[in-house]
Amino acid sequence: MDAWTIDDALQRGRAERLQFGPLNYIRFLDERPGLPRGTVILGDTLMVSGYPSIGRIQVLASGLQRHYSGGFWAEEKMDGFNVRILRHGDAVYAFSRGGFICPFATDRVPELMNTAIFDDHPELVVCAEIAGPENPYVEGSPPRIKADVELFVFDLMHKGREGFLPQEQKLDLVDRYGLPATRCFGRFRARDVDQLRALIMELDAEGAEGLVFKGAAEERRTKYVTGRSNITDIALCSEQLLDLPPEYFSNRLIRLAVFAREHGLREDRELHLELGAAFLNGLHQAMDHSLDHGRVGHGFRCRFRAEQNALRFMDHLKRTGGSRVQIAADMPRRDGDYWVLEFERVLERMTGTLSNTLTGGFQYD
Amino acid sequence: MDAWTIDDALQRGRAERLQFGPLNYIRFLDERPGLPRGTVILGDTLMVSGYPSIGRIQVLASGLQRHYSGGFWAEEKMDGFNVRILRHGDAVYAFSRGGFICPFATDRVPELMNTAIFDDHPELVVCAEIAGPENPYVEGSPPRIKADVELFVFDLMHKGREGFLPQEQKLDLVDRYGLPATRCFGRFRARDVDQLRALIMELDAEGAEGLVFKGAAEERRTKYVTGRSNITDIALCSEQLLDLPPEYFSNRLIRLAVFAREHGLREDRELHLELGAAFLNGLHQAMDHSLDHGRVGHGFRCRFRAEQNALRFMDHLKRTGGSRVQIAADMPRRDGDYWVLEFERVLERMTGTLSNTLTGGFQYD
Structure with missing residues (x-):
């Protein structure tokens, strides 16, 4: 990839210069001919292909x-x-x-x-x-x-x-x-x-x-x-039903049905039961969250060795998530040899819809 | 509603003149101040409010x-x-x-x-x-x-x-x-x-x-x-999973969960089972249809007293449905005192997706 192509992409806003500690790098926002999305340039010339x-x-x-x-x-x-x-x-x-x-x-x-x-x-x-x-x-x-x-x-x-x-x-x-x-x-x-x-x-x-x-x-x-991975995904994400792209759910439903067909599970009642529970339990959890906290959100927790990296990650969350990310004031928190970061991704559409619905609001649909 | 308003709407394409037998009428395409969508004018002046x-x-x-x-x-x-x-x-x-x-x-x-x-x-x-x-x-x-x-x-x-x-x-x-x-x-x-x-x-x-x-x-x-009406709708329409607006399904899932919560059915295994079956059975039916007929579609059947009305309805289907409606050449068919019309609404996205999927095609998602 020659310098001209890189400069061109930078000028058109299809690439950006970033820095992490001492390292300057360029990230391409789109795929390039022959190079997948996520391709980067280290320093000014060393290309690393996207996956x-x-x-x-x-x-x-x-x-x-x-x-x-x-x-x-x-x-x-x-x-x-x-x-x-x-x-x-x-x-x-x-x-x-x-x-x-x-x-x-x-x-x-x-x-x-x-x-x-x-x-x-x-x-x-x-x-x-x-x-x-x-x-x-x-x-x-x-x-x-x-x-x-x-x-x-x-x-x-x-x-x-x-x-x-x-x-x-x-x-x-x-x-x-x-x-x-x-x-x-x-x-x-x-x-x-x-x-x-x-x-x-x-x-x-x-x-x-x-x-x-x-x-x-x-x-x-x-x-x-696997068939079950689709059910697991639905179970984990049904609390986000209105916040994820709808294809998230429809693709998994189709995959599950196609899987069941190939593997002789078409009449499997256990599969039906698990699928129904995957949707409903997540939605009940979202309602609990809405009633307890006035919002619906999904909590994440991870640990870092260096406080600086935890702070960098928090900075990234704040820049990209805005008000959709809730971080407690005492984060990151020292925990043994680690710095623990807990945060919540707020599900805005679920929050709004459930808050209106559960308090008796009406909808036109 | 005065004549000026009607003429104005006609000129801006927000109303259209239609005819049915001897009756000329005007249909408004949008709601009007104080008048719901579907409001019509009979002849040139008699307003009938939309529902x-x-x-x-x-x-x-x-x-x-x-x-x-x-x-x-x-x-x-x-x-x-x-x-x-x-x-x-x-x-x-x-x-x-x-x-x-x-x-x-x-x-x-x-x-x-x-x-x-x-x-x-x-x-x-x-x-x-x-x-x-x-x-x-x-x-x-x-x-x-x-x-x-x-x-x-x-x-x-x-x-x-x-x-x-x-x-x-x-x-x-x-x-x-x-x-x-x-x-x-x-x-x-x-x-x-x-x-x-x-x-x-x-x-x-x-x-x-x-x-x-x-x-x-x-x-x-x-x-x-009712809670069950949501399951019934999903069961009837899951064969159209990719052809209906995604809110069709997400709204019903949320309604079902909210209903279950209010009526103490949160742990009801029967409800989970029925919901899972509603999604999967419809998708299996769609796959059967795809493999048997090379397309996915939903069949309708209705009967008319007058052949002319059946023909009018077919005309309406052809105008609005185009290639998405399949009508056999022998329709409408005389059946006792009635004229029977059978037709199929072809589900284009399900047809395309299942045909690719079931023959081993791959997708990027």
Whole structure:
């Protein structure tokens, strides 16, 4: 990417200069030809590619058949947030999907993985999911993570280049440096659909989110989620029914029905019961919140090693969330070796609608 | 409404001249100061007011308290479509909510009610719901109507005037002319909330849609629906999940949760089960339809006495529905004394999405 292109994007407001500690970087607001959204430039020239979107298949049989003529790897898809981790100068930084340096992830990464890999391979970018109940971004969390967050590496890239290291090379480096990684279930072909169906039902039972398929020779990647992950998402987010884009719910309902059809669960009463409860329990929780606090909101909690990073994160919340984020005056709060930050994202439409509805207001619809 | 106002609206495209048989009429596209949407002018001067929207309350206790200081009537709310019926010249016409003469309702009204009331009272406009499984507009139908449609009078108006006849006068005329009418459950006050809660639970159990409250002295009207009516709507319309406005579903989910809270059904597993089944069964039906017919659609069937009215209705469908309405070449079909019309409303977004999804296509979301 030449300087002219960068300057041009900066001038047109499609890129912005940002700073984090000593590091100056440029974040692109859109995807670029050949470069996914979230691509950044370190200093003035070193490009780090964004992490590309992965297409979703909903039917395992026809989906694999249609997209893979050869072998592909199946890895666990984790319910967390995506970061790209790299060392630049003496410091390790973690970039969010959108291309911001995340003060939370940057703060915690040295605890969550061994960064010695960057001593030998300063050219590497580690792509990972950070997941767990104490994260500041997403409501969901893998059930096996009981507290705080954990990190799971799923890809390696090179600075200055698009595309990923081949799977074998990634597995080798993960192994050599003892990196925590997403589970890899092996190599399959489209004809192994029965085996993969059995695998997804195991993942469904343990509450895992799903699978990512990575073409062994082809570059194509696809993702496929469990039926239960849709119910879990609805249960976690139905308190936000009017604040999330409506597709959040309709997409998950369709995925769940398509999943049930392929896996013989069409008449499964347990599934019906769980889906109904997912919607209604979240809405009851929202009503409780409305009546108790005069607003509807979702609470987040996360911990930092350095107070400065907690303050940076709070600053980011205030800048982007405005009045939609409530932070108590005593935050961040010292807690043992950590600085704990608790905040609430206020759900404005749910707050307004429930407050009117529960006090007997009427609506025209 | 003076001629100038009408001409002005016609010139600005906010009113249109229409014809039905010998009758010329003008339909307003918007509400007018003091006149609801659907207001029409017969010939060039005789105004017939639109039927006003009714605000919805979701909590019986606080809603009644807030909106009624005095007495109010409680009548059954029926799940059908709203018409205004009048005699003009020698003919009886039925206008839709939007102000069109409906060929279906106009065709069937003389069978559904005794129009002798217009011999004595040519100034009256009869406001009624037409409901039943064989109607061309709405998916829902009161469970006690097993075939065809029935008509239920709930209000009387005067041509040329806004507002309704007082309840006692309406009940008297309904009685005198033996008109079929919505059930009137009597007169209440806000303090009778326990009695009304018991009534709504009875209506819920029999599958009725809900209640309309009409202030006895005050003009204020409100409506309140059963919990089950929300589930029924979702069950009937989940096959249209992507084709209906998303508020269709989110509003009903919230209403159901608020209803469950007020009526002590928060932990009701049966309700959860029914809600889950409502979403999933409709989606399975949509998938069946997609795989069997290459499209998703909802079938309607209705009957006419006069072939000409069936043809008029088909013409209306073709004009307004375009390729979204499928009508077989042999329609309308003679069936005993009637002309039967069957057609299908094609659900374009469900058709596209399911066809891509079920054949293994992928989506970015």
